[in-house]
Amino acid sequence: MVSARRFASDEPALFKSTVDFIRHFSKVPDPVVAVSSRESDVSAKIAWTLLGTTLFQGIDYPAFVSVLSALQKQFPGDRLWNLPVPSVKEIQSCAESALEGYEWKLLPDVPGIFWSVGLFVRRHGNMLEWLNSRTPEGIWRDLGEIYFVGKGNPRPKACAAIYRLLIPAPIGLGLGCASPKRPAPLPLTMGARRFLAMLGPARDDSFADLKPEKKQKMLDDYCKILSPDCPYVAAHALQFYLEWGKNDFICRESTCRCAKCPLYEHCNNAVRHD
Numbered sequence: 352m353v354s355a356r357r358f359a360s361d362e363p364a365l366f367k368s369t370v371d372f373i374r375h376f377s378k379v380p381d382p383v384v385a386v387s388s389r390e391s392d393v394s395a396k397i398a399w400t401l402l403g404t405t406l407f408q409g410i411d412y413p414a415f416v417s418v419l420s421a422l423q424k425q426f427p428g429d430r431l432w433n434l435p436v437p438s439v440k441e442i443q444s445c446a447e448s449a450l451e452g453y454e455w456k457l458l459p460d461v462p463g464i465f466w467s468v469g470l471f472v473r474r475h476g477n478m479l480e481w482l483n484s485r486t487p488e489g490i491w492r493d494l495g496e497i498y499f500v501g502k503g504n505p506r507p508k509a510c511a512a513i514y515r516l517l518i519p520a521p522i523g524l525g526l527g528c529a530s531p532k533r534p535a536p537l538p539l540t541m542g543a544r545r546f547l548a549m550l551g552p553a554r555d556d557s558f559a560d561l562k563p564e565k566k567q568k569m570l571d572d573y574c575k576i577l578s579p580d581c582p583y584v585a586a587h588a589l590q591f592y593l594e595w596g597k598n599d600f601i602c603r604e605s606t607c608r609c610a611k612c613p614l615y616e617h618c619n620n621a622v623r624h625d
Contacts, residue, residue, distance in 0.1 A: 355572035358552040364617075365550065366577075371613035372602075373577055376588035379605065380521040382412050386419045387515075388524070395428045396524055397478035397516060402431060402468040404512040405499050406461065411595040414453045421449035422465070431465070432472035438462075460499065467498035482528050487513050487535035490528065511538035514583045522587045537582055539570050540590035547573070550617055593620055 359366045383403035390396045403419045410418070425445045426437055442462040450458070457464075475481040475493070485493065494500050494509040513535045519525040537543075544566070548558035552569055561569070574585035591601045598604065600620075606612035609621040 355552050368613040373585050373588040377584045394478035398472050417449045432469035486529045510536045518583045537586040542592040542594045543589040546589045546592045
């Protein structure tokens with residue numbers, strides 16, 4: 352399989368278009384951070400970012416934002432972790448009402464995830480102090496305590512939480528942590544997976560057949576080339592590639608149905624205009 356650097360060298364026009372795509376979508380707010388940033392207290396911002404990151408699976412972006420916004424409105428701030436915690440019925444009813452008939456397989460697990468994040472906060476105390484005392488590796492390990500974040504390696508949800516906590520707005524909260532021994536892995540979102548398979552270094556191979564570690568390395572390597580100063584910016588932007596929005600793919604909605612998309616000439620999913 353061709354390396355990320357070789358691919359960028361062999362496909363200069365596509366590479367430039369991808370850099371322009373990233374520049375455009377780096378301005379699109381992260382859906383989790385957009386909600387958690389509404390909290391005024393930093394600990395609450397962190398806690399709600401952890402909850403949002405864990406919940407954000409198997410659901411489209413608009414429906415997810417509706418659910419997380421509804422939960423935050425009904426159980427704001429420290430109600431996420433202070434005792435007594437909301438009941439199963441309260442949490443599930445709130446989420447179900449926000450979905451308005453949208454089918455989400457994770458709905459029965461929402462109370463368990465809500466409580467698990469609350470327990471995590473009670474266990475570790477002040478969230479800002481916890482964050483400042485941990486390296487990215489330490490954060491990654493600790494997040495395994497939360498239900499549904501995952502135990503394997505790599506863990507996409509843990510990676511996504513780290514980038515949302517550490518990277519400046521609108522991508523993340525821009526908070527600090529202890530000096531890392533090595534950079535944290537980038538979030539391998541579904542949008543990034545699609546991009547790597549369709550327009551990235553795995554274009555001529557079977558991305559689905561790669562081992563998880565190779566998929567992660569491909570993303571890390573390519574994003575470092577696309578955005579050398581901050582690879583997380585590239586990973587953030589790629590999450591919006593062919594991801595469903597309100598009425599169409601987010602990338603289409605943000606580029607006049609592909610007419611103003613930098614990838615227009617390269618993407619087989621682009622809406623063609625005369």
